[in-house]
Amino acid sequence: MAEHRPPGRLPQGDLGRRIEQRRRELGLTVEELAFRAAMAPAYIEHLEKHSTAAPEAGTLLRLAGALRTSATELGGGHVDLPSGLGQAARTPRFSELGEEECRRLLSTHGVGRIAVSTDGAPVVVPVNYSVIDDAIVFRTQTGTVSLQGLDREVAFEVDRLDDALSQGWSVVVHGTAEQVTDPDAVRRLAERAYSAPWAGGERDVWVRIGMSALTGRRIDTW
Known part of the structure; x- marks a missing residue:
């Protein structure tokens, strides 16, 4: 698939792509995600745009919680596995x-x-x-x-x-x-x-x- 990237957009690593994709799925702006995760909007932008960004485990967990997903999903740990690995919800x-x-x-x-x-x-x-x-x-x-x-x-x-x-x-x-x-x-x-x-x-x-x-x-x- 040909990638669609706005002019001047920096290349992303897997983590940055997944953060941005999940944020857009939830309809969140960078500022809204930053508020949910108690982080600076500039840091969210940095993670989305720079392939070398490597947040600490605690930061990744906060991001995952704000994005209503898991740190493993954001990190691409399930990329070669089928969807639906989680247990059924209680209700x-x-x-x-x-x-x-x-x-x-x-x-x-x-x-x-x-x-x-x-x-x-x-x-x-x-x-x-x-x-x-x-x-x-x-x-x-x-x-x-x-x-x-x-x-x-x-x-x-x-x-x-x-x-x-x-x-x-x-x-x-x-x-x-x-x-x-x-x-x-x-x-x-x-x-x-x-x-x-x-x-x-x-x-x-x-x-x-x-x-x-x-x-x-x-x-x-x-």
């Missing part, structure tokens, strides 16, 4: 999501999983997607598994899990997968898509999944 609450909330959670882009029926067996593969003109769109290449779902009903799932709080959500889209071939439509998708595919390579086949049905669920705590 979990399960709820169904309405269509409007599902659309909000899908947002404008992310990584999701397309489920298709192949000749051998059902297959699920991840793709990074964008939401354009009320449809899921992604780019792939000839011969990939995801193209076996063309002109069929497929499912597309997006989720987010918070291991530190043992909560999360999942949204499932049902619709027909169609290849986009019109040159003008392809150009518009290329202009509006968030980024190039993470997998790299020549991926010039555009697939569109209309949202004929949306369902979602959330687990949080009382």
Whole structure:
């Protein structure tokens, strides 16, 4: 994926990236995070922007608490492990999501999983997607598994899990997968898509999944 960085932005290390990402997920400004963690805003900016920053263990714990996550998550300790390692919360609450909330959670882009029926067996593969003109769109290449779902009903799932709080959500889209071939439509998708595919390579086949049905669920705590 091509990285989008504002002009003049310094390169970041893993810790800085995770602090900034988690802060943005919670909708916090640098100043708000600094207040929560009882730190100077300039220090938060320093951590986010400098790859050599190495806060003490106590500082990292305070940051993790302010960001409602764990020090291990901020440090990338679970990067090669599946989500959902935490224990169930003491007072979990399960709820169904309405269509409007599902659309909000899908947002404008992310990584999701397309489920298709192949000749051998059902297959699920991840793709990074964008939401354009009320449809899921992604780019792939000839011969990939995801193209076996063309002109069929497929499912597309997006989720987010918070291991530190043992909560999360999942949204499932049902619709027909169609290849986009019109040159003008392809150009518009290329202009509006968030980024190039993470997998790299020549991926010039555009697939569109209309949202004929949306369902979602959330687990949080009382």
